[in-house]
Amino acid sequence: MAEPRRRNRSATRQRLLEAARHRFAKEGYEAASVRDIAGDAGVDAALVFRYFGSKKGLFEEAAAARTPTTPLDGPPEELPARLLHSLLFEDWSAYAGEHPLVAMLRSSAHDEARDHLREELCGTYVRALERLSDAPDAALRAELFSAWMLGIGVLRSVVGTPAISAATPQDLAPHLAAVASALFDRPVLGTPPPPPEATDHPGSPG
CATH class of the missing domain: 1.10.10.60 (Homeodomain-like)
Incomplete structure (x- = not known):
């Protein structure tokens, strides 16, 4: 057979x-x-x-991530929230339930895996975030925000800390808006409306 x-x-x-x-x-x-x-x-x-x-x-x-939605597309002021929503709340069952970037951290001791992670992170997400700021240190601000997002992802899916694991997009929204607005010196929304097909993904908070 x-x-x-x-x-x-x-x-x-x-x-x-x-x-x-x-x-x-x-x-x-x-x-x-x-x-x-x-x-x-x-x-x-x-x-x-x-x-x-x-x-x-x-x-x-296998590590060539293909996101269920396209978080880089849409109004700039919603970009940080779209990225965080993709990281935490989309259906990543194909990657053992974690965003591929978080999953790849387990392989970061390997040179090729670390290079792939850096290329994926810096060449897409960090570059997009960098365009939100006109400051001379826009690249540093984008990397700091990316580090914050990845840290949230690690605490939620790897460590399983109770407060972050139980948090909904609405719980995170004011903190996301405060951090992103301060870093990028512009108003940033905390909760953009997710695409309709992402609303009822398995594992998403209701």
């Missing part, structure tokens, strides 16, 4: 990517083994090397 599935290259690659996302998110690059990933996908470990060339190649493709 398994033989026809092994011959379906596209389906096999997809299963391997899904298994890899979960393993890398839960265990990190070093601890996640090719054998375990292949076992989760129900295929022989040799197919990882056939389809991706190496464990590194598998990681790079």
